[in-house]
Amino acid sequence: MSYLRRWRQNEAAAQALAESSDEDDVATNMTVVNVGGYDITSSSEVFDENNVSYNDDSDDNLSDYGFSETIVSSETDSETDNLSDEENDESTLREQLATWATSNNLSKKCVDDLLKLLTSRCNTYLPKDSRTLLKTPKMVDYVEKCGGKFIYFGIRIGLLKILSLKSFSLDASEQNTIKLNFNIDGIPLFKSTGTQFWPILCNFKSYTPFMVAIFYSSHKPNSLEEFLIDFIEELNELISEGIQLDNQNFHIRINAFICDAPARAFLKNVKGHSGYNACERCAVHGYYKDNRVILHSDEVCTPRTNEDFAAFKYPSHQNGISPLAASGIPCVTSFSLDYMHLVCLGVVKRVLWFLRQGPTVCKLSALQVSEISNALISLSGKLPSEFARQPRSLYDIERWKATEFRQFLLYTGPVVLKKFLTKEMYEHFLSLTVAIAILLDNDSVTRTSYLSYAQNLLSYFVKKSKDIYSEKFIVYNVHCLTHLADDCRHFMCSLNEISGFPFENHLQSVKKLVKKARNPIVQVAKRIQERKTADLYWVLDLSQHLMLFQSKKEIDVFYSMMDRMLL
Structure with missing residues (x-):
């Protein structure tokens, strides 16, 4: 509409000049004209040599064009x-x-x-x-590496977005230190093909994760070094220099890498969860029985250390030196044992599976399984709205989500199982329930005071599992329960703050950005840019800049420009 406004302004000025030139009398005709956004009173007189006045005072209020610059109100205004x-x-x-x-x-x-x-x-x-x-970018550049297509967005861009939020604040104890959590995992795109995304996600505190990079191929990256090189370079730079916004400098630290067991093995370059030396926290050696590797030992196993891991002193556990370890990242303590995969989708699901179709020593009858399912269904619709899902039958256990297993462990399970399990089995299940409830407690005082008790309960659960569910029950996930309390102690937080739930939710939203099978990675990049453009919380209008970079040099140039604009 700016062209229409300018046309009306010019039309009004032309009309005023035309009217003033038609007047024959010497009297001054006052016409309001809008010029440059101001209302100008035009003083127009017929030139008469006899009436020419050279009084300087009379010219004080006249512009070079003979207009009096007295601002008045008018219809044009x-x-x-x-x-x-x-x-x-x-x-x-x-x-x-x-x-x-x-x-x-x-x-x-x-x-x-x-x-x-x-x-x-x-x-x-x-x-x-x-x-x-939506200001969709016309072109999106990506690089071919690691056997697929790769786009690097950057860590700093996502951090600046969160730091610029009006609601952003840090606790006094944090002293301007931002502790970052990272998640790297594969996500399949279509059921009919093996194509998949491998995004690098980042978040801190309770803010929504943002994407640092994304890889697309029919397999995982075939070179871990190439996949992580841009990420490691920028991360080291942020750790050494920090990030600045509004004359305030924030220190950057790594809090945790939150991944499932296969992704942790890929990033750390160690044996997978089915290996004899798969445990990431201790040197327990497993043995093969009934088509699976059992990780159980009655002896106390030697804990692994960051120094020995970086020095490659675990050849039976490590496949090689990880680029993360080579860059100085502590690969033993910095990788949390995500309880979403370990406990909810791992141990709780295994307990229910053994109760349904396990060995005779622990298997329930078909009638008992049916009654437990009916008891769960009877609770449907009666749970508070804080629960994301309502209880379902045990016959649908293959389709249960992680939140449903968590709900069963902490809330519905102790209620519906009491009538159908023996006292020994029920107390065994309660030991897991109470221990996880303690580790999930957000009250740091209560959690810390009962932390040793929770660790003892988990150790009891693992040792007693051999008698209740048979020896083949103690696989990788069950064994790692003995190290779960160490995460709460090391990270000084509850398991909720180092869980994979927010990252898994974000991965599903990334998957929904793909509308068709052609160039999925380009579609995701364009949708991310559209959201950045439409985001009302950006301090600067970055809609004309495509936050996609192919090299470390390009992102350094852009960051230097951003710093100058933000200072």
Whole structure:
């Protein structure tokens, strides 16, 4: 609408000049003209040599063009204000539409149809194409490496976004130190193909994770060094230099790498969870029995240390030197044992599986399984709204989510199992329930005071499992329960703060960004850029900059520009 405003301003000025030139009398005609956004009173007189005055005082209020620069109110003023209001309304409408479209992950056709409908029904200017509204980048560059396509977004960009939030704050005890959590995991895209994403995610405190990099191929990266080189270089730079915003410097530290067992083995370059020396915390040596590796020893095993791991002193456990260890990252203590995969999807699921179809020593009858399922279904719809899911039957256990196993362990399980398990089996199950409840307690005082008790309960659960569920029950996940309390002690937080739940939720939202099978990684990059553009919490308007980089040099150049703009 700016062109219409300028046209009206010029038209008003021309009309005023035309009217003033038609007057024959010497009397001054006052005409209001809008020039450059100001209302100017035009003093126009017929030139008469006899009436020429050279009084300097009379020229004080005249501009070079003979206009008196006295600002007065007029109809043109209100007209300009109306136009400005209309422009602001249209701009706000476009921003709101863009935010609404990106937050709901709408398809291009859906947004195009809505724009067409609004344009035809509303007296407002809107773009015809959703790509104009969302400022979709025309091209996205990626690099071919590690046997697939790779895009690096950067850590600093995501941190600046969170730091610029009005609600951002750090506790006094943190002393301007930001402790970062990282998650690296594979996520399959389609059921009919083996294509998958391997994103690097980052978050801190309770903020939503953001994407640092993404890899796309039909397999995981075939070179760990190439996959992590950009990430490690920028991370080391942030740790040494920190990050600055509004004349305030923030120190960057690594808090934890939160991954499942296969991803941890890939990143640390160690034996997988089915290996004889798979434990990441102690030197226990497993043995093969009943088609599985049993990790159980009655003796106290030697704990692993970061120094020995970096020096490659565990050849039976390590496949080689990990680039993370080579860069100085402590690979034993910095990798948490994610309780979402270890306990919920691992141990609890295994307990229920053994109760349904395990050995005779622990297997329940079909009638008992049916009654437990009916008891769970009877609770459906009666749980508070804080629970994400309602209880389901044990016959659907293959489709249970991690939150359902957590709910069964902490809430519904102790209620429905009491009537059907022996006292020994029930107390054994309660030992796991109480221990995990302690480790999940957000009250640091209560959690710390009962931490040793929780560790003893978990050790009891693992040792007693051999008698209750048979020896083949004690696999990798069950053995790692003995090290779970060490994470709460090392990270000084509850298991909730170092769990994979927020990352898994974000991975599902990333997967939903892919609308078709052609160039999935490009689709994700464009959707991320659209969301950054529509994000109202950015301090600077970064809509014209595509946050995609192919090399460390490119991202350094952009960061230096960002620092100068933010200071």
